[in-house]
Amino acid sequence: GAVVSQHPSWVICKSGTSVKIECRSLDFQATTMFWYRQFPKQSLMLMATSNEGSKATYEQGVEKDKFLINHASLTLSTLTVTSAHPEDSSFYICSAKKGPETQYFGPGTRLLVL
Amino acid sequence: QKEVEQDPGPLSVPEGAIVSLNCTYSNSAFQYFMWYRQYSRKGPELLMYTYSSGNKEDGRFTAQVDKSSKYISLFIRDSQPSDSATYLCAMSLGSGANNLFFGTGTRLTVIP
Numbered sequence: 572g573a574v575v576s577q578h579p580s581w582v583i584c585k586s587g588t589s590v591k592i593e594c595r596s597l598d599f600q601a602t603t604m605f606w607y608r609q610f611p612k613q614s615l616m617l618m619a620t621s622n623e624g625s626k627a628t629y630e631q632g633v634e635k636d637k638f639l640i641n642h643a644s645l646t647l648s649t650l651t652v653t654s655a656h657p658e659d660s661s662f663y664i665c666s667a668k669k670g671p672e673t674q675y676f677g678p679g680t681r682l683l684v685l
Numbered sequence: 686q687k688e689v690e691q692d693p694g695p696l697s698v699p700e701g702a703i704v705s706l707n708c709t710y711s712n713s714a715f716q717y718f719m720w721y722r723q724y725s726r727k728g729p730e731l732l733m734y735t736y737s738s739g740n741k742e743d744g745r746f747t748a749q750v751d752k753s754s755k756y757i758s759l760f761i762r763d764s765q766p767s768d769s770a771t772y773l774c775a776m777s778l779g780s781g782a783n784n785l786f787f788g789t790g791t792r793l794t795v796i797p
């Protein structure tokens with residue numbers, strides 16, 4: 572199997588606070604993980620690529636100081652939304668790369684910033 | 686022009702129908718092709734994964750790749766209400782390239 576978990580599944584926070592989302596590959600090791608954002612009825616938007624032991628690579632337009640990514644081990648990557656604002660409210664999904672080209676996705680984290 | 690084009694639907698079919706979902710792409714360098722199923726408020730689930738041209742079957746699902754036409758398809762036989770979801774095609778360049786290029790997703794409803 573290839574199971575990816577995310578925690579929390581949903582979070583509500585006040586504007587200005589920081590929120591950390593964890594992504595874990597449960598039954599395989601992943602040197603590369605990805606963070607996506609998805610708006611209602613839209614496809615996935617890649618935010619950044621996270622490589623174990625090195626700095627994340629961010630897509631154009633994604634603020635690296637706002638969306639902090641840490642890939643400290645082969646099974647864990649974290650995304651921290653710093654100083655969250657209502658416009659950061661979204662569905663955040665991580666994936667982990669297994670094998671040459673396949674990505675397995677987590678269940679997603681729904682963030683609501685009040 | 687987007688690299689991957691997919692009709693967003695929505696697509697409604699009666700239970701038991703054969704469903705055909707399609708994507709076209711512009712980059713002939715794509716080598717790996719995937720179909721994901723995403724239920725509402727859930728992460729995408731990998732359904733099918735194929736390399737290069739040809740067909741691949743898994744139960745009620747058949748994935749088809751035609752690289753000469755830059756066209757991929759997913760067929761669902763004997764569709765069930767539980768198949769109601771958004772189906773995303775995705776493809777990659779291979780050779781260790783990380784990024785997946787996604788279609789916009791087709792929303793499918795199977796009516797009992």
